[in-house]
Amino acid sequence: MATSGTYVTEVPLKGTAEKHYKRWRNENHAFPDAVGHHIQSVTVHDGEWDSHGAIKIWNYTLTNKQYVNLEKQEVFKERREIDDEKKTSLAADMDDHVIKA
Numbered sequence: 140m141a142t143s144g145t146y147v148t149e150v151p152l153k154g155t156a157e158k159h160y161k162r163w164r165n166e167n168h169a170f171p172d173a174v175g176h177h178i179q180s181v182t183v184h185d186g187e188w189d190s191h192g193a194i195k196i197w198n199y200t201l202t203n204k205q206y207v208n209l210e211k212q213e214v215f216k217e218r219r220e221i222d223d224e225k226k227t228s229l230a231a232d233m234d235d236h237v238i239k240a
Contacts, residue, residue, distance in 0.1 A: 160226045165189045176200070184216065191221045 152159055162169070167181045168188060179198045186193030197215040220229040 156226065160228070163228045164221055164223075167195060177202075189221075191219070193219050195219065 165188060170178045171180050177199055179200065180196075181198075182196050184194040184196050195217050197217065199213055199215065201211045201213055215232055217230040217232050220231070221227075222229075
């Protein structure tokens with residue numbers, strides 16, 4: 140059973156905007172190493188890691204702290220749009236939800 144709805148959160152980041160843009164643009168493969176307890180893998184389905192229009196598949200775990208031991212494995216398939224001039228990255232999942240970074 141898939142999760143539906145909208146998930147919105149703010150995450151405090153340390154470092155410069157350029158550093159984080161570079162990570163979101165070029166280094167998605169490093170996220171499982173950094174936060175492996177949440178994100179198990181990121182793989183390229185179509186295109187290259189840093190190419191506009193690339194499709195990536197994220198495997199991650201959702202944990203609901205309200206209910207003890209409730210963890211759910213999820214898969215997110217995204218299409219990445221990149222604008223180097225504005226230093227923006229937009230991820231649209233295949234169900235048309237949009238994530239801006």
